[in-house]
Amino acid sequence: MLAEVDRISEGMKVVDAVAYRLARRLGPHVEVxxxxxxxxxxxxxxxxxYDPARSTFAAYAARKLKWAIFDEVRRxxxxxSAAARLNAVMASERHLEQVADPDEGGDGSAEGFQSRLTGLLEDQAAALALGLATSRGDAMSVHDDSTSPEEVTSRAQVxxxxxxxxxxxxxRERALVERHYYGGEAFDVIAEDLGISKSWASRLHERAIATLGKALRDHA
Amino acid sequence: MTDSSDDPWLTAQIDAAVAPYRDRLSEGEIAWMREQLAEVLAGDAKAAKLARRARPISVDSSGEVRRDPTGKVLPAEASGNVVSLRRGGKKVG
Structure with a gap:
């Protein structure tokens, strides 16, 4: 019981940290x-x-709370405009979850870190572009004043x-991207349907982002 | 939202990443994308660590000052310019 009380107390701090971080990313249309x-x-x-054998509570809670907040904001x-940007931030965050600790792997050289940083930013830009370009159909039907004609045109091009x-x-990567970003299906539902674990689906997502990013850069 | 404009090195990294989208997205969305990348580098622990590791070593003034026995700060000529090697804000030499 005490452990549970401690976890809730710890979890409240995690809630605040996650909420503040997402508020910074989502901008002024959401209140912290x-x-x-x-x-x-x-x-x-x-x-x-929570299963203590699998991870620390803080790490588990941060990830679960983030997606719970995203799901509710998305709903x-x-x-x-807000839906497209939310979609983009969610793509970015999903990609970030697969990024390895910089001190694991690699040769530890300055060039190696620079190359990995460049790759991370390229993939993050691709994730944002993917999210902006594939906002859900129901959200796309509601116009708002914050979307300029220029943005509508540019988004159509992307x-x-x-x-x-x-x-x-x-x-499988194409199915994952199409069903999640165009169809609005939950990531874990698609993973189950494809007969793969959620973590493997996340790796496929990471690879798909990298491939899409390269294709978009090559045809810039 | 994080602002990277006072960090030329970071700005260059972000500019390079958004460059392929400049002709495809509006100025407003490019600016938003830049803000998002800056926020990722500031707010995500792994990305922030990678940026610190990747930042090139530069030679700059350490900001250290010398003081006389009474605690008064001596002028730069008297203290000499202390030069140190830094990577990611940490002195490495």
Missing amino acids: DELRGIGRLALLGVNQT TTHAR AASVRGALSDLPE
């Missing part, structure tokens, strides 16, 4: 207090599903580029 509220509600469920975001690049992806 709103995100904290979502996180606090989700914390009870996170505590119940309630209907304006086109969307066409992404569509073209998608066709070159291996079948």
